[in-house]
Amino acid sequence: MEHLINKQVKNIQISGIRQFFNMVAKYPDAVQLTIGQPDFKTPTHIKEAGKHAIDENKTSYTKNAGIDELCQAATQFIETKYGLTYDPKTEVITTIGASQGIDIALRTILDKDSEVILPGPVYPAYEPIIRMCEANPVYVDTRETDFKLTAAQIEANITSNTRCVLLPYPSNPTGCILTAKELIEIAEVLKEREIFVLSDEIYSELVYGQTHTSIAAIPGMKEKTIIINGLSKSHSMTGWRIGFVFAPNNISKHMLKVHQYNVSCASSISQHAALSALTVGIDDANHMRAEYEKRRDYVYQRLVSIGFEVVKPEGAFYLFPSIKKYGMSSYEFAIKLLQEAGVACVPGDAFSSYGEGYLRLSYAYSMEILEEGCNRIEKFIREQFPN
Numbered sequence: 001m002e003h004l005i006n007k008q009v010k011n012i013q014i015s016g017i018r019q020f021f022n023m024v025a026k027y028p029d030a031v032q033l034t035i036g037q038p039d040f041k042t043p044t045h046i047k048e049a050g051k052h053a054i055d056e057n058k059t060s061y062t063k064n065a066g067i068d069e070l071c072q073a074a075t076q077f078i079e080t081k082y083g084l085t086y087d088p089k090t091e092v093i094t095t096i097g098a099s100q101g102i103d104i105a106l107r108t109i110l111d112k113d114s115e116v117i118l119p120g121p122v123y124p125a126y127e128p129i130i131r132m133c134e135a136n137p138v139y140v141d142t143r144e145t146d147f148k149l150t151a152a153q154i155e156a157n158i159t160s161n162t163r164c165v166l167l168p169y170p171s172n173p174t175g176c177i178l179t180a181k182e183l184i185e186i187a188e189v190l191k192e193r194e195i196f197v198l199s200d201e202i203y204s205e206l207v208y209g210q211t212h213t214s215i216a217a218i219p220g221m222k223e224k225t226i227i228i229n230g231l232s233k234s235h236s237m238t239g240w241r242i243g244f245v246f247a248p249n250n251i252s253k254h255m256l257k258v259h260q261y262n263v264s265c266a267s268s269i270s271q272h273a274a275l276s277a278l279t280v281g282i283d284d285a286n287h288m289r290a291e292y293e294k295r296r297d298y299v300y301q302r303l304v305s306i307g308f309e310v311v312k313p314e315g316a317f318y319l320f321p322s323i324k325k326y327g328m329s330s331y332e333f334a335i336k337l338l339q340e341a342g343v344a345c346v347p348g349d350a351f352s353s354y355g356e357g358y359l360r361l362s363y364a365y366s367m368e369i370l371e372e373g374c375n376r377i378e379k380f381i382r383e384q385f386p387n
Helices: 016-024 044-055 068-082 097-109 126-132 151-157 180-190 249-263 268-278 285-306 330-341 367-384
Strands: 092-095 115-120 136-141 162-167 196-200 225-230 243-246 359-362
Touching (some): 044 268, 068 243, 092 249, 097 126, 097 196, 097 249, 115 126, 136 151, 151 180, 162 180, 243 249
Parallel strands (some): 115 136, 115 162, 162 196, 196 225
């Protein structure tokens, strides 16, 4: 019966990140630098709120968009943090993580043969959803612009089929961000065009040395922008699966239909925990961000001293060093590093063909693990490439 499976689904590959993560299980002594998951525990007040929800029997369906108090808290959070104003009754949807938010957004706005402009290298989860909509990803090579999708690049790739520009910043896998000036330049290209912007801002609370800016804050852009955010990275709540989609009502009301028939609603227990995250824990990310910044500085300096070429990230918790000079594909290099040095990193080609020649390291690990990982990488490079 396999020949009857939807061809768009059959052509999708399992994420290269997960493929490599699963392979690492065969090397129990390896230093793991693959997964983008905070090593901090979920804050106690959030866990207690979840327990309280269970004890109070708050275990039934909620409104499709989420409980009223959480929708209010979510809109208040991004207004306080980023100056964005949304109606809690009509312009926010609580989703099962940011991933489901991306899914309902793209399925709402894309038709067959629509085109989505997105940077390469990029997180691999966007393309499969685009393909399942029978739409087409249009990758833009950002390797010469410090991994930033520029206004000029966007303008050069717009066609009559362009339906959406995807801005995933701060970036996974590169950690780069877009500044307010760069976003204004992009807005100048897009604000008079009938093109949606999908702004994936899941790492918005992990920006170093400055405040995150959303393109929706640029005049003329909120009307066409869909923001994806959530609590996985900011509040170390990956397993709780709570995300948010913010958009004007004339877009949001259609996404809500997709969401309704897709999942009905997010977990009621997780929603009550999320309410505590966004109110009591409005600044929970601060101490985590400070620690990540220390880790970033340490790993960046170590990689540079070893001889890697790497763009210093300004957000998220990844570094994306080039391994081109070592004469191996990113997959070959990652396998050799794992087998001979006992360090697990993700091959760059997991992030599109434009990631070939790079390696993604996550520094969402303790300093002790990062030090051991860097020591092993340095020993590996010195032994394998003595010149």
